[in-house]
Amino acid sequence: MLLAMIEPAADASAAEWLTRSAGAFGTVHSLVPDVFEAYARVFQPASRYGETRDPGHAPAEGREVRWADVAAANGTKMHGAAEWGQLTGSWALEEQADLWDRTPETRQLPEGPARRLAEILARHTRTPERCRFAVWDGWGESMLVFMFRKGVPPEEQARIRERREAEIEAWESLVRGAPKFGMPSRAYHLLEGPIHAIMRFYDASHKNPPSIWWPEDRVWCVGGDVDLMSTYVGGGAATIEAVLADPALEALPIPAGQSVTWEADTINPPVGPPR
Numbered sequence: 161m162l163l164a165m166i167e168p169a170a171d172a173s174a175a176e177w178l179t180r181s182a183g184a185f186g187t188v189h190s191l192v193p194d195v196f197e198a199y200a201r202v203f204q205p206a207s208r209y210g211e212t213r214d215p216g217h218a219p220a221e222g223r224e225v226r227w228a229d230v231a232a233a234n235g236t237k238m239h240g241a242a243e244w245g246q247l248t249g250s251w252a253l254e255e256q257a258d259l260w261d262r263t264p265e266t267r268q269l270p271e272g273p274a275r276r277l278a279e280i281l282a283r284h285t286r287t288p289e290r291c292r293f294a295v296w297d298g299w300g301e302s303m304l305v306f307m308f309r310k311g312v313p314p315e316e317q318a319r320i321r322e323r324r325e326a327e328i329e330a331w332e333s334l335v336r337g338a339p340k341f342g343m344p345s346r347a348y349h350l351l352e353g354p355i356h357a358i359m360r361f362y363d364a365s366h367k368n369p370p371s372i373w374w375p376e377d378r379v380w381c382v383g384g385d386v387d388l389m390s391t392y393v394g395g396g397a398a399t400i401e402a403v404l405a406d407p408a409l410e411a412l413p414i415p416a417g418q419s420v421t422w423e424a425d426t427i428n429p430p431v432g433p434p435r
Contacts, residue, residue, distance in 0.1 A: 165357040166293070168338035169350040174292050175341040177378060185345035187417050188392045191372065191383030194416060196394035200403045201240055201418075202277065203227045203410040204269060204389050206260040224272070225260040226410045233259050236428045240412040241419065244389055246428035251435055264389040268369045269382075271362040276408040277382065277393070278358045284399040285375035288355045293370035294348035295335055295361075296386060346385070348372065388420060 181193040188199060207222035231238040231247045233256070238247070244264060245251035255261035269277070282288040338349035348371065353360075361369040374381040380395030392414070393403055404411050418424065422433050 166334070166351050166353040166360055168334065169292065169352045170339075172339040172341040172350050174352070174376075175294065175348070175350055178294075178372065178381075179341060179343060182343050185385075186421055187419055188383070188394075188414065189417060190344060191385060191420070192381045192392050192394040196380070196396070196416075198395065198397050198400035199414050199416060199418070200393045200400045200411045201414045202269065202273060202391045202393060202403070203412075204264040204266075204273065204391065205410065206230060206264050207262040208260050209262060222262060227264075228410065230256070230260065238412075239425075239427055240414040241424040241426070242428065243422050243425040245422065245431045245434060246425045249429075250431055251422075251433075266389050267386050268371075269384055269391045271359070273391075273409055274362065274369060275359055276406060277391075277403065278355050280402050280406055281375075281380055281382070281393075281395075281399070282355045284395065284402065285355070285377055285379050287376040290376040291353060291355045291357070292374055292376070293351045293353070293358070293361070294341075294372040295338070295351060295368060295370045297340060297347040297349060298386070299368045346371070385420075390420070392420070 177195075178193060181189065181195060183189050183194075188201075192199065203226070205224040205226060208225050209222040227242060227244070227247060228238040231242065234248055236242075236247045236249075248256065254263070268274075335349050335351070338351050340347055340349055342348075351370070355375065358369070358373065371385060372381065372383045380393060380399050382391060382393050384391040393400065393411075395403075400413065403409060404413060
């Protein structure tokens, strides 16, 4: 069964180490505890769809565009505290011709980087079969739009709609039934399962990936936020070196306590807050 790999935690006690160390939103430690040897920032890529992009129905795949390439094209400097608006020169840009036409996602780490990060981190824990996933409590109810090819019989359309609606309700019930815990700026539901179950959150459009996830032995932690274009990882030196070295990820080392707000970039020309 699709949901069998992910279950609600028995209680929220496994998240106490997060709540004890969390600071007010503003630094990496509002997402990842201040207990690790090293930290990395994983930059969520922009995308280039080009002429194949239909604004109403964007294709499932676009070419990933790295922040470093955007910085190079704009004559700005890529670094660990870089902010998107300052690399491009404006938060208001919706595209740059022949470079990117979709900004980095702010809701979550995209599926490809998430899969690769999980593969790396699975090798750096003794408990890859026992991980925790903190899902933001603020996701709204799913909205479904069904599109069928011409000629699909009405009864078949009804069966497909009913099946998908039942899957969505089962998933949302699973999340709603999981215990909650609070961080300074967000509330989360706590679920658990093996690390490779992270991909179950990407199986369908109604599933929203966890903002924070970590293994039972707590040797690393991944943290992001629905308002950020980056995901942060804390762990041992070897773990962070593996994340930084992987060519599938755009990641840079950051110091403990680095700011995660739009003011963090003090190197590139200021452009003001996002609008």
